[in-house]
Amino acid sequence: MKQRLENLVERFGIPRLIIIAFVLVLFILGSLTGLSTGQLLSASLVRFGMNGILVLAMVPTISCGVGLNFGLPVGILCGLVGALISMQLELKGFGGLAAALLFSLPLAAILGWLYAWLLNRVQGQEMMVGTYVGFSSVAFMCIFWLLAPFDNPELIWAIGGRGLRYTLTLDKHFGKVLNGFLLLKIGQLEIPFGLVGAFLLLCLLVQLFLKTKVGLAMQAAGDNPRFARAAGIDVPQMRTVGIVLSTILGAVGIIIYAQSYGFLQLYMAPLMMAFPAVAAILIGGASLEKATVGHVILGTFLFQTLLTIALPVTSHIIGGDISEVARLIISNGMILYALTRASGGR
Amino acid sequence: MAQALRMQGITKKYYGTTVLKEVGLEVDQGEIHALVGENGAGKSTLMNILFGMPVIHQTGGYEGEIYIGGEQVDILAPADAMALGIGMVHQEFMLIPGFTVTENIKLNREISRPNLLSRLFGKSLEVLDMDQMGRDSRAALDKLGVGIDEWLPVAGLPVGYMQFVEIAREIDKRNVRLLVFDEPTAVLAESEAELFLTAIRKLAQSGLAILFISHRLDEVAAVADRITVLRDGEVVGRLSGEEAHLDRIAELMVGRKIERPALPARVREPSDEDIILDMRNLVVDMPGERLNGLDLAIRRGEIIGLGGLAGHGKVAVANGIMGLYPATGEVMKDGEPLPLDDPAEVLRRGIAFVSEDRRGTGLLLGESLEHNIAFTSLQAQDRFLKGFLPGSWLKLQDSAEIREHGLRMIKELDIRCRGPEQPVRRLSGGNQQKVCLARALTLSPEILFASEPTRGIDVGAKNLVLDLLVEFNRKMNMTVVITSSELAELRKICDRIAIIYQGRLVGILDPDAPDVEYGLMMAGGKRTGVTGG
Numbered sequence A: 001m002k003q004r005l006e007n008l009v010e011r012f013g014i015p016r017l018i019i020i021a022f023v024l025v026l027f028i029l030g031s032l033t034g035l036s037t038g039q040l041l042s043a044s045l046v047r048f049g050m051n052g053i054l055v056l057a058m059v060p061t062i063s064c065g066v067g068l069n070f071g072l073p074v075g076i077l078c079g080l081v082g083a084l085i086s087m088q089l090e091l092k093g094f095g096g097l098a099a100a101l102l103f104s105l106p107l108a109a110i111l112g113w114l115y116a117w118l119l120n121r122v123q124g125q126e127m128m129v130g131t132y133v134g135f136s137s138v139a140f141m142c143i144f145w146l147l148a149p150f151d152n153p154e155l156i157w158a159i160g161g162r163g164l165r166y167t168l169t170l171d172k173h174f175g176k177v178l179n180g181f182l183l184l185k186i187g188q189l190e191i192p193f194g195l196v197g198a199f200l201l202l203c204l205l206v207q208l209f210l211k212t213k214v215g216l217a218m219q220a221a222g223d224n225p226r227f228a229r230a231a232g233i234d235v236p237q238m239r240t241v242g243i244v245l246s247t248i249l250g251a252v253g254i255i256i257y258a259q260s261y262g263f264l265q266l267y268m269a270p271l272m273m274a275f276p277a278v279a280a281i282l283i284g285g286a287s288l289e290k291a292t293v294g295h296v297i298l299g300t301f302l303f304q305t306l307l308t309i310a311l312p313v314t315s316h317i318i319g320g321d322i323s324e325v326a327r328l329i330i331s332n333g334m335i336l337y338a339l340t341r342a343s344g345g346r
Numbered sequence B: 001m002a003q004a005l006r007m008q009g010i011t012k013k014y015y016g017t018t019v020l021k022e023v024g025l026e027v028d029q030g031e032i033h034a035l036v037g038e039n040g041a042g043k044s045t046l047m048n049i050l051f052g053m054p055v056i057h058q059t060g061g062y063e064g065e066i067y068i069g070g071e072q073v074d075i076l077a078p079a080d081a082m083a084l085g086i087g088m089v090h091q092e093f094m095l096i097p098g099f100t101v102t103e104n105i106k107l108n109r110e111i112s113r114p115n116l117l118s119r120l121f122g123k124s125l126e127v128l129d130m131d132q133m134g135r136d137s138r139a140a141l142d143k144l145g146v147g148i149d150e151w152l153p154v155a156g157l158p159v160g161y162m163q164f165v166e167i168a169r170e171i172d173k174r175n176v177r178l179l180v181f182d183e184p185t186a187v188l189a190e191s192e193a194e195l196f197l198t199a200i201r202k203l204a205q206s207g208l209a210i211l212f213i214s215h216r217l218d219e220v221a222a223v224a225d226r227i228t229v230l231r232d233g234e235v236v237g238r239l240s241g242e243e244a245h246l247d248r249i250a251e252l253m254v255g256r257k258i259e260r261p262a263l264p265a266r267v268r269e270p271s272d273e274d275i276i277l278d279m280r281n282l283v284v285d286m287p288g289e290r291l292n293g294l295d296l297a298i299r300r301g302e303i304i305g306l307g308g309l310a311g312h313g314k315v316a317v318a319n320g321i322m323g324l325y326p327a328t329g330e331v332m333k334d335g336e337p338l339p340l341d342d343p344a345e346v347l348r349r350g351i352a353f354v355s356e357d358r359r360g361t362g363l364l365l366g367e368s369l370e371h372n373i374a375f376t377s378l379q380a381q382d383r384f385l386k387g388f389l390p391g392s393w394l395k396l397q398d399s400a401e402i403r404e405h406g407l408r409m410i411k412e413l414d415i416r417c418r419g420p421e422q423p424v425r426r427l428s429g430g431n432q433q434k435v436c437l438a439r440a441l442t443l444s445p446e447i448l449f450a451s452e453p454t455r456g457i458d459v460g461a462k463n464l465v466l467d468l469l470v471e472f473n474r475k476m477n478m479t480v481v482i483t484s485s486e487l488a489e490l491r492k493i494c495d496r497i498a499i500i501y502q503g504r505l506v507g508i509l510d511p512d513a514p515d516v517e518y519g520l521m522m523a524g525g526k527r528t529g530v531t532g533g
Helices: A002-012 A014-032 A037-056 A058-063 A072-088 A093-119 A126-147 A193-210 A213-223 A225-230 A235-261 A274-283 A293-318 A323-340 B043-050 B054-058 B078-083 B101-105 B116-121 B130-144 B159-172 B190-205 B217-223 B246-254 B316-321 B343-348 B358-362 B369-381 B399-412 B429-442 B459-476 B487-493 B515-522
Strands: A167-169 A183-186 A189-192 A263-265 B003-014 B017-028 B032-036 B063-068 B071-073 B086-089 B178-182 B209-213 B226-231 B234-240 B275-284 B291-299 B303-307 B327-333 B351-354 B385-387 B395-397 B447-451 B479-483 B496-501 B504-509
Touching (some): A014 A037, A014 A293, A037 A058, A037 A274, A037 A293, A058 A213, A072 A093, A072 A263, A072 A274, A093 A126, A183 A193, A189 A193, A193 A213, A193 A235, A193 A293, A213 A225, A225 B358, A274 A293, B003 B209, B017 B032, B017 B043, B017 B234, B032 B043, B032 B217, B043 B178, B101 B159, B130 B190, B190 B209, B190 B217, B234 B246, B291 B479, B291 B496, B291 B504, B303 B487, B316 B327, B316 B447, B351 B429, B369 B399, B369 B429, B429 B459, B459 B479, B496 B515
Parallel strands (some): B086 B178, B178 B209, B303 B479, B303 B496, B351 B447
Antiparallel strands (some): A167 A263, B275 B327, B496 B504
C-alpha cells in the first residue's frame, strides 16, 4: 500500500502535489472568509481559456527537441500585427477575430520559419538563444509600432497623429466575443464554453497532429535525432515544423488572450509573456524533453487558478496583495526547478 | 634476471560471465613482454586489474595473486599501482595541448620552491622551479633518444611525438619499474613506430620491465622477448621471442574449433553473376572507424560477414551506406546508383539497418515496444496509417494495426516482455536487439545490414539472434551483411567473410579458411583474397 502510494506520488510529481494542495487551501480559505467560490471559479475558468493556447504553443517545440519556446514573443508579435490590421480595417465581432487570425497566420509562418532557421544553427542552446530572440524582437517592434502606417485614429496617439498607442481598447472590435459566446450561467458560476471550447479544440487539433506521420516524425526527431535520421527523417526540417507550429500557436494565443482581456498591449508588454506559459506547462508535469497536451491542460488550470484566487483571498486575509509576488515566485521557481533537473521525471 | 611482475591464477567474472580464467603472466626486469589477443580476449580486463581500476572492484573484484618485485600486493586503486612503480602509457593521449612538453611531463608532480606566501598559506602557493623541471624532462627525453624541444607546446607536435611525451612522463616518475603500453603504435606512422620500437628497446636495456599490448603482430615478433597469447580469457600460448613466427602467433590468437552447424540449404546458391550491391571506393568519415576506400560486391542472397579489429572501419560500411555519416564513393544497388546522404531513399530501396549503437541509434528508449517496431516502416513506407475519418486526407497512426503487428513480432521473435506497451528501456539487451531486428524485418528489406548484432547480450541470446539472421536469409531470401568483432560467430553463419584493415578491404575469406589466414589478415597481412563460395 505504502509502496503504491509512493509510486503514485512519484508519477504525479511532488511540485504538482504541493501546488494542488496550495490551490485547495486557498479555495477553503476563500470560502471561510466568505468569498464566493462560484465567482472565484468563474474567473479561473476565464483565465484558463485565455492563457491556454500560449501554453499549448510550448508542446511542439518541446516535442521536436528544441525545448521550451522562450522565443514565444515572436509569435505574439505576429498575432498583434494581425489584430492591428483587423482593427485598422474596422472589422467587428467574430469577423474581426477571424480576420485577425487570418492576417497573423502567414506572418507567423514566415517569421517562425526564420526563427527555426536560426535555432537550427545554434543546436544545444536553443532556449538561451530563443530568450534573446524574443527580447530583441520585442524591442525591434517598438520601433515598428511607432513607424507602422496605421492611421485609424483609434489606434494612434491622439496628439501628433503618429505611432500606435500603448494600450488599445478592443470594445468596438472583437473584445470578449469568445468570452460571451456560449456563456452558461448557473447562479454565481459562469462557464465560458466558447472560450474554453476554443482552447480545447486547439488542444484536440494539436493532439491529432502529434498522431500523424509528420507529428510522429517530429517527436522522434526530438526524442532521438540519430534514431530519426536512421529512419529516414530530415531532423532539421522536423525541428522547423515544430518551431513554426509553436510560433503560429503563439500568434493565435495572443489574439484569444487579447479578446478576453479586452485590450491589445503593445511595446514592452509582450516581453515577459513566454515565462508564465513556460511555468504553466512545467507545473502541468512537462519536462524539457517531454510534453503532452494533458500537461498543458492541467498546468494551465492549476497555475491560472492559483493566480486568480490568490489575489482576493490573500488581500482578504492579510489585507495586502501578495499575488504578484506569488506569481513571480511560482513561475520563476518552477522554471528554475525544471532547468536544474537535467532529465528524468515526466 | 629479477622478476618485476607476476600475476597468478587471475580469474574475473562480470555478472556471472567469466572473462578471465586462471590467467598467469610474468614479466622480468629488462624484458619486453608482449600480450596479444583479439578484441574481447581479456587484455583490457587484465590491465584494469593490474591498475586497480574502480570498474573491477565495483563488480566484485577478482581472484588470484599479484606479485610486484617478488612481494604479494593488493592493488585496490590506481594510486596503489602508481605507488608500486607501475606506469601506463595510454592509447588516447592524456596531454594538455596548451601546456609545454615540460609542463605536461611534470603535470601534478611539479618541482616547487617555497616563498613567503607559501610559508603562510601552504604548499599550493609555492613557485615552480621551471629550470629543474626542464632539466628532468630533458633527461627523460634523452633516455628515449628523441630530440623534442622540452619547451615547445604540445598542441603543434606530430602525433608520434605526443606518444613520446606520454612515455617520458612515465619514465620521469622516480620509482617506475614496469611500464605498460596499450596499443602504443596504433596511431603512429610507420617511421614513427620504428623510432618508438628503438626507444622501448633502449628503455628495456636500462632495466625497466615493459609490457606491450599490440595488434601489430610483426612488431610484436620483432621486439618482444616473450609473448603471452590470450584468447577468450585464457592463456593459450607462451612463446619466446625466437620461436615467435607471425603465423604461429596469428593461429594462436584466432584459433578455436569452429562449430559450424549445417545451415539449411538454399534453392539457388549466390554467385558473382548476380550482384545486389556494388561498392566502389567507399569512403566513410566516421570518427574512430574511418573507411578509406572500400571495394566490395555483395551477392544476392548471401550472408556476408565484415570482420576486422575495432577501429579499422568495418562498422563504417553500413553507417556510410545508410547515410548516417558523411560518405563518398559509388554504390550501386541492382545496377542503379544509391544516394549516400539520403536515409529515406536508402530505406525505400529495400535496405534496412540494425545499428551497432543499439541504445543510441537503434531505439527510442522511452517509447513502447510496438511503437519502436512499427516506427521506421510507418515513416519510410507509409504503413500503419489510416484516415482520421474513413477516406479523409488526414492520416493518423493506426494503433490497432500497430498493436496487432507488435504482438505478432513478439510471438515470432520470442521477445520476452510484459507486453507491447512496455517501454524498450526496461528490456534486456538481447530483447532490445530483437526489437531492432523486428523493426528491420517489418521493412521487409532485400538487404539487411546488421552491425554488431550480438554485442553486449548474453550467450543464449547471441545464438538466438544469429539463428534469426539465418532464418531471414533462408526463408525470405534476404541478403544479410553482418558486421561483428567476434570472428567465431561470423564463421558460424556466413558464406564469405571480408576482412577490413585500416579502412580498406584486405581480402575475402572462406569461413573454413585456416586460422592463420584470419589472424594475418586482421593484422594487416597482405595476402591475395581467397574467394570462396
